[in-house]
Amino acid sequence: MKGEPKELKIKVNGKFFELRVRPKALLSDVLRKDLKLTGTKRGCLESTCGVCTVILDGKAVRSCSVLALQANGHEVTTIEGLAEEDKLHPIQEAFIKHGAIECGFCIPGRVMMAKALLDENPNPTREEVRLAMQGILCADSGYVKQIEAVEIAAEKMRGGE
């Protein structure tokens, strides 16, 4: 029957989930409503702003532009999956310490974008950081500190201080 829920097996932040979701459910719907992982924000829902960015099989995607069922059998990491217990991820830490968070709405998506970038390229040039950060709009135009924070985190993750 049209719209009938289908099985979704998905690994999110290291945990396996078996759910039933309607075909039209977006990945962002399932993360926020079914799994209560509300760290992932929803902005434009038109694939323009990028604040809903999560990591799917190691790659940054917009969770408002992927059907949840397309992630069946795949692995997703959201902002909730970064910190280890009370210890923040170096990217989160750098954003806080460097004052790169203004209103904060785009930050979960932006941190995931930075994570995907640094996992793939631990030593990005400023241009590479800028191109990655460009995929997420900041309504406060706080880009300069965000870009610097990613560079600070990159250095720390490479083992420097």
Next chain:
Amino acid sequence: MMKDFEYFAPKTVEEALSLLFQYKGEAKIIAGGQSILVVMRQGLLALENVVDIKGITALDYITYDEKEGLRIGALTTHRAIEKSSIIQKHFRVLSEMEGNLATIQTRNWGTIGGNLCHGDPAGDPAPVLIALEAKLKLKSLSGERIIAMGEFSKDMLEVDLEPDEMLIEIQVPAKRPHTGIAQEKLMVMQGDAGIVGAAVSITLKPGDGICEDARVVLSNAASVPLRVKEAEKRLIGKVINYQSLVEASEVASAEADPPSDIHASEEYRREMLKVFVRRASATALERAKTG
């Protein structure tokens, strides 16, 4: 908001084709969904049956050999094409085009086949593939056919694909010697959709430097990716200089039928087409001289 639909996720091409055959005309393919989901969420399109082919991993590949040329599986992502060392080595223009196609997130999930079948005249891959003389392999339960990329687009968001057919592969012939290809587009921000764009291929005769062949293809300048043959004639048979580039770009702009919309007026698009055809042609010419 989005209407409910029935959903199928075939794992093989054969399964997908059987579903298309079974639901003839009542089923729509979704690949990465980076274009269609936006349209569906805006309520502009309501589908009954969705055949999600994103999971058909057999259509995610890039191969190259001197004789056969380049073969790209329809479900290869934009990001994979951009990053492919084969493509960076032999078809630099494809990698450059993909790098500017959209944001990284969209390029990570969106596929080349999905982009082409969406049939948006503002899309970047089609003009570049027309300049590269690419062909498309289409398949249905009754067989396969090959069609030139330049014949595929029929009208705004309309392509030559039967209801029971799907795009399998993009085939690009090995690059001809002394040929340079380049693409340029006008963007508000890098990675935005092009307000207008141009892909140009120039082949020079070895020795005397006369232009033997040229292809000039425009994006967002008509209801389909538009090949402007009069502009090409201004380049072919000549030793191209700045004056011939200016002339060709003016003719290209006159041949176009650009839309007027929220992003730009028709008049502005015509002016910008001149600029971007000239820039792409100049780069293509430089590349033809060195390669």
